[in-house]
Amino acid sequence: MIQPLQSGNHQNSEFSIQKQAFQTQSVYYSSQDAQLSTPSYDIEVHKLNLPSVGRGTYYSERHCFLEYVERPEHTLRACYPDNSDQHQSIGQLIFVPPGVALEWHWGKGVQRAVTCMFEVERFGVGDRADWRWCHIDLSKTFDIKNDYLLTGMRKLGEEACAPSFASDLQIESMLSVMSIELYREFMGSRPLIERNPKRLSTRQLHNVRDFVQANLGGPLTINRIADQCDLSPRKLSKQFKDAYGTPIRQFVASARIEKAKQLLASQANNQMMIKQIGYQCGFRGPAAFVAAFKKATGVTPAKYRQCATGKPYP
Numbered sequence: 001m002i003q004p005l006q007s008g009n010h011q012n013s014e015f016s017i018q019k020q021a022f023q024t025q026s027v028y029y030s031s032q033d034a035q036l037s038t039p040s041y042d043i044e045v046h047k048l049n050l051p052s053v054g055r056g057t058y059y060s061e062r063h064c065f066l067e068y069v070e071r072p073e074h075t076l077r078a079c080y081p082d083n084s085d086q087h088q089s090i091g092q093l094i095f096v097p098p099g100v101a102l103e104w105h106w107g108k109g110v111q112r113a114v115t116c117m118f119e120v121e122r123f124g125v126g127d128r129a130d131w132r133w134c135h136i137d138l139s140k141t142f143d144i145k146n147d148y149l150l151t152g153m154r155k156l157g158e159e160a161c162a163p164s165f166a167s168d169l170q171i172e173s174m175l176s177v178m179s180i181e182l183y184r185e186f187m188g189s190r191p192l193i194e195r196n197p198k199r200l201s202t203r204q205l206h207n208v209r210d211f212v213q214a215n216l217g218g219p220l221t222i223n224r225i226a227d228q229c230d231l232s233p234r235k236l237s238k239q240f241k242d243a244y245g246t247p248i249r250q251f252v253a254s255a256r257i258e259k260a261k262q263l264l265a266s267q268a269n270n271q272m273m274i275k276q277i278g279y280q281c282g283f284r285g286p287a288a289f290v291a292a293f294k295k296a297t298g299v300t301p302a303k304y305r306q307c308a309t310g311k312p313y314p
Helices: 017-021 147-161 167-187 202-214 222-229 233-244 248-265 274-280 286-297 301-309
Strands: 022-024 029-037 041-050 054-058 064-069 076-079 093-096 102-106 109-118
Touching (some): 017 041, 017 109, 029 147, 041 167, 064 147, 109 147, 202 233, 202 248, 222 233, 222 248, 248 274, 248 286, 248 301, 274 301
Antiparallel strands (some): 076 102
């Protein structure tokens, strides 16, 4: 697991999923013009000031990542370490599929970029698409020549900088089209699939995940979660494990830890006591929080916060 590190990154926004996904020890500065975030997507427009050569790693288990760079030139290079050690210059549009780590290398310079993270299954053809990214040619993700995707990223940047009437609907519509274009671009002629009725649909999975995320501070029984999918607790337990690969109780426990990590790493919450964060994440007491957090991460909440923010906390 990649631990959070001090990067010298100064952003105007609060904690974002993009900031969590990118890890580096190199110094860089990001002047953010705009950010729009929902449970489904996170869009950022920012200017990067790269004072020296550096490197970093991007990884997200669930989210696709698209970056539109105004003038890529030779400043940014990247590779997928598990696929190739050869760094490639990136084009104006780069795509990183979920579940794949990308290693960035950069030289000194200044760049302006629009970045977008989103869960592609929530948009477009949804349950009918065979979203198995492990089968795509990763070498084709560094320089995408697709007018729909390029136009979509520019439009997302405009909406983020100047939200107008029904911007949320505009963005969701664009992401739906972009999801289909990504499928066509990388999946080619692979046929759509019929959903297995014995497994949770993508929408049901999202309902479960969203409900869990919104209620981490309180009790989350299987009975309560099952009501969100209109399923029996027994059927939910079995189908969730089949679809997600982990028992639902373990998923809830992991979600509590992830929320705690976010709160501990956020500068906006640096005045919150450790035990307050534990209670906010659904732990019954400080001892239970510390024990669960250390078991999951290998460090105590206080040590994690110190590593993430650079400031010691008692």
